Amino acid sequence: MAEQAQLLPGTLDLLILKAASLGALHGYGILLRIEQITRGALLAEQGALYPALSRLEHQGLLSSEWGISDNNRRAKFYRLTTSGRRRLREETQSWNRLVTAIGAALGAKPQEG
Amino acid sequence: MFAQLQSLWKALWNRSQMESELDDEMRFHVESRAQDLLGSGLSREEAHRRARIEFGSMVSCEEKVRETRRVTWLEDLAQDLRYGWRVLRKNPGFATVAVLTLALGIGANTAIFSVVYAVLLKPLPYTNPEQLFTAFQANAQQGIAETGCSYLNFEEWRAQNHVFSELAGILAHQLTLTGRGEPSVVNTSVVTPELFALLDVKPVAGRIFFPQDGKQGAPSVVLVSEDLWRGRFGADPRIIGTSIDLDKRPFTVIGIIPTAFRTPFFNTKQEVWIPLVQDPLFSTFMPQRGVHLLPALGRLKPGVSVAQAQAEMDAISGRLAGEFPAENKGWSVRLVPLQKEIVGDVKTALLVLLGAVGLVLLIACVNIANLLLTRATSRSREIAVRITLGAGRTRIVRQLLSEAAVLGLFGGVAGIGLAYWGVEVLSSLLPRNLPLVNVIRVDNVVLGFALLLSAVASVVFGLAPALLAANSDLLTSLREGDIRSGESGNRRRARSFLAAGEIALAMVLLVTAGLLLRSFSKLMSVSLGFNVQRIVKADVSLPRFQYSTPQQWTSFSGELLARIQAQPGLQDSAVAVPRPIIDRQVNLRFEIVGNPPFSAGASRTADYVSISPDYFRVMGIPLIAGRFFNQHDVMSAPRVSVISQAMARLYFPNQDALGKRLTFGFPPSGAAEREIVGIVGDVRDVALGQAPGPMMYVPYAQAPFWGANLIVKSTMSPSSVAGAIRQEVRMIDKDLPVTDVALMPGIIEASIAQPRLGTSLLSLFAAMALVLAAIGIFGVISYSVSQRTREIGIRMALGAQRENVLKQVLEEGARLAAIGLAAGLAGSFAATRLITRLLFGVKPTDPLTFAAVAVILIGVTLAASYIPARKATRVDPIVALRYE
Numbered sequence: 001m002a003e004q005a006q007l008l009p010g011t012l013d014l015l016i017l018k019a020a021s022l023g024a025l026h027g028y029g030i031l032l033r034i035e036q037i038t039r040g041a042l043l044a045e046q047g048a049l050y051p052a053l054s055r056l057e058h059q060g061l062l063s064s065e066w067g068i069s070d071n072n073r074r075a076k077f078y079r080l081t082t083s084g085r086r087r088l089r090e091e092t093q094s095w096n097r098l099v100t101a102i103g104a105a106l107g108a109k110p111q112e113g
Numbered sequence: 114m115f116a117q118l119q120s121l122w123k124a125l126w127n128r129s130q131m132e133s134e135l136d137d138e139m140r141f142h143v144e145s146r147a148q149d150l151l152g153s154g155l156s157r158e159e160a161h162r163r164a165r166i167e168f169g170s171m172v173s174c175e176e177k178v179r180e181t182r183r184v185t186w187l188e189d190l191a192q193d194l195r196y197g198w199r200v201l202r203k204n205p206g207f208a209t210v211a212v213l214t215l216a217l218g219i220g221a222n223t224a225i226f227s228v229v230y231a232v233l234l235k236p237l238p239y240t241n242p243e244q245l246f247t248a249f250q251a252n253a254q255q256g257i258a259e260t261g262c263s264y265l266n267f268e269e270w271r272a273q274n275h276v277f278s279e280l281a282g283i284l285a286h287q288l289t290l291t292g293r294g295e296p297s298v299v300n301t302s303v304v305t306p307e308l309f310a311l312l313d314v315k316p317v318a319g320r321i322f323f324p325q326d327g328k329q330g331a332p333s334v335v336l337v338s339e340d341l342w343r344g345r346f347g348a349d350p351r352i353i354g355t356s357i358d359l360d361k362r363p364f365t366v367i368g369i370i371p372t373a374f375r376t377p378f379f380n381t382k383q384e385v386w387i388p389l390v391q392d393p394l395f396s397t398f399m400p401q402r403g404v405h406l407l408p409a410l411g412r413l414k415p416g417v418s419v420a421q422a423q424a425e426m427d428a429i430s431g432r433l434a435g436e437f438p439a440e441n442k443g444w445s446v447r448l449v450p451l452q453k454e455i456v457g458d459v460k461t462a463l464l465v466l467l468g469a470v471g472l473v474l475l476i477a478c479v480n481i482a483n484l485l486l487t488r489a490t491s492r493s494r495e496i497a498v499r500i501t502l503g504a505g506r507t508r509i510v511r512q513l514l515s516e517a518a519v520l521g522l523f524g525g526v527a528g529i530g531l532a533y534w535g536v537e538v539l540s541s542l543l544p545r546n547l548p549l550v551n552v553i554r555v556d557n558v559v560l561g562f563a564l565l566l567s568a569v570a571s572v573v574f575g576l577a578p579a580l581l582a583a584n585s586d587l588l589t590s591l592r593e594g595d596i597r598s599g600e601s602g603n604r605r606r607a608r609s610f611l612a613a614g615e616i617a618l619a620m621v622l623l624v625t626a627g628l629l630l631r632s633f634s635k636l637m638s639v640s641l642g643f644n645v646q647r648i649v650k651a652d653v654s655l656p657r658f659q660y661s662t663p664q665q666w667t668s669f670s671g672e673l674l675a676r677i678q679a680q681p682g683l684q685d686s687a688v689a690v691p692r693p694i695i696d697r698q699v700n701l702r703f704e705i706v707g708n709p710p711f712s713a714g715a716s717r718t719a720d721y722v723s724i725s726p727d728y729f730r731v732m733g734i735p736l737i738a739g740r741f742f743n744q745h746d747v748m749s750a751p752r753v754s755v756i757s758q759a760m761a762r763l764y765f766p767n768q769d770a771l772g773k774r775l776t777f778g779f780p781p782s783g784a785a786e787r788e789i790v791g792i793v794g795d796v797r798d799v800a801l802g803q804a805p806g807p808m809m810y811v812p813y814a815q816a817p818f819w820g821a822n823l824i825v826k827s828t829m830s831p832s833s834v835a836g837a838i839r840q841e842v843r844m845i846d847k848d849l850p851v852t853d854v855a856l857m858p859g860i861i862e863a864s865i866a867q868p869r870l871g872t873s874l875l876s877l878f879a880a881m882a883l884v885l886a887a888i889g890i891f892g893v894i895s896y897s898v899s900q901r902t903r904e905i906g907i908r909m910a911l912g913a914q915r916e917n918v919l920k921q922v923l924e925e926g927a928r929l930a931a932i933g934l935a936a937g938l939a940g941s942f943a944a945t946r947l948i949t950r951l952l953f954g955v956k957p958t959d960p961l962t963f964a965a966v967a968v969i970l971i972g973v974t975l976a977a978s979y980i981p982a983r984k985a986t987r988v989d990p991i992v993a994l995r996y997e
Contacts, residue, residue, distance in 0.1 A: 027138055027141075028142045031142075046146075046167050046168045046169065047169035047171075048177075050135065050138065050174055050177075051174065051177035051178050051180070051181050054135075075138070
């Protein structure tokens, strides 16, 4: 298992949106998907997941619906809405800009002369 | 947006469903996780345990989800209000007491406010009322603050000023309306024709006055009120153009004035309006520049300031004084906003009442705050648990505040109900001389005030307990047993502070009420200087056009008096103009013959009364020196006069006034010399509260007035007196109405109706304050005793005497009383300074009142502490210790 890192504040929402963009998932499924797509490098606190889901649904970025899970149980499935998809795109771009900028900043070497 | 609304809908109506869904969701999560862990080789129990631990607290998660679901303040509010309602329903006793207290407070405040609003605040019902000003004449040297102007001056004002878009003069009196039914007396406004255009009055039918209606020699025209038109004239649509008789002279009706129109200055409903030039009485004064009779009303031009207007009028006054020094020297013009002029001196009384009733509400709020504080203490564990589970402190404060808001809402609604009733009662009690142009009722503004008051009250009584509860020490609160053994010092101090505050507020109210009560009883016991009991008054109004000469007046009143005195039981009858308290007094200037004349502008005046010879005997006014008038003091005999003791003392100090001569009188006998033949006792003629001033009496036969203002001393009932008088009047002239028959005690009573109502209301409020404060103290001491049951038990087990316990509890009450009285004393000194103008014969620092109030408050405090103190002495040590 790779080394684990704490989530930056605000990144959980982004990861949830990304996970849900790959298909409808129930809460636990989203947790597993995040673990999978981060290759276990980032660990979401399980209890923090549901307030985040609730918030995103409330903001209209996710929609939910009750269905039947793989193990034949009733579960609540979350799906990305159109505005959720747009938000994911925007957040991804701004994240990338940030990473590039921070990376460049941290990669800077002292000027010789 | 739609998602939000949907979510709000869910949150509001499907809250429990949402919570159970979340439960299902979390359970599914934990079980799925456990299953996965099971796959990695853990035992079943171990897998479930690990899954639960990894997930963390479900309750905390639920609370956080709930936080995210917070849609708007609206949802929170709805939730808090629902919660508040549930909590209150669990404590019906507390809720009832709190709501009732609040309802009383808000109801009383709203009712008083409706009066204050109608009288003081509501704009007058005229177009642009802020432009309306009254123009009075004043004379500083003569001590005259406000009087009318002469018609000739009024004309100069109109012609010369550039600041008023219009000026109009208004007077009022009564005329006799005859023809078309019984003769009756109608309230008549005598105006210059500009008034209706100035006030922008639209007639129901016909037209208003035009300038030419005010010209000398114009046809006599009249405007009638809608009420008179509907009542007396059966809403006859053809009345315009027909003629009616006023004082036996025909006037052509040219228009109907709507019921809603109120004539400025005059509270009574005016029934007809005639141009000044047509009035049988006032028109005779029009050519006399020295008669200051006509109050003027003006509308400022847009953009003109009061200061500009005043400066312009000062300039005009200066010019007039130069041009006509005899009549105008020393006279200035005073501009007063119409609203202020109408309200007059009622303002202080009304504001004092509003302040008092506000204090009552404040005490009610303090009481409820105390109750809430007590409950917050017993609920501190619940609150601590909620905070631990992640509820924010602001959330808790809001929740406790919303409980208060629910109380406030119910209190407000009940209070508004009470206010409707209160306004009705108040309206029926209001003295008829209250200056009212607007109608008193619960309108939107008053309703808004009541709602605002409820909201403010909720915050006042809800905030302190809520803040204290949210800041309580979590650990202490959570520790078992701590709730019983005591509460935080903060809260105890807060409660004592509130209770002492209640005593202080109650003291302010009690002192104010006490002072007013004492001055009212002084007013009631004042000696008027004349008989009150068994005195009946009646008015016979003479048509001035028909009875136009002084000879006619004298012969009419002489014949009438002779006929009435011939009736059994009516021997003691007299005629007097004006009569004390009953009529408006007439103040005339005089000169003493032989003394150098008073310089212009420094003249002396005295109240002037014209009486029949028997007047002093009927009224019981004592003779001090000389003689009364008799049958021989007639027009052909030398002019005589009787003066009051005050006048003798003031103008003839250390000398005999008898035999001295005065010049005074109404035109044409303004310069008549009258010998002083008698000195009589002083009389309070203007008002009960006004010290007797100088008075001069003349025989009616030498100075007749139109009409007969009768005074009869009789053991018969007023109605039989009226019947007998009516019969005699009819024998002389069947068209003469006899009006306003009344008993003197009733008239005196009516003259002090305003201070009586004010004093009664304030006493009522003070009583409410006292009861509320007593309840508050009782609550605080009772609670403190119940909190200390264990301590008291231990002390008694250790041998403390019951008396000691009793003493200790009573001491706590006494301490509250002492702090409250000290604060109340300071407050009272400040407050009573504001009511000095309402007091009569009592100083605002009257020691007797202060002492009595202090004794009452100490007594009530100790009585309120005594019941819980007795309960404390009955504590059984064994039970108290086992209580743990």
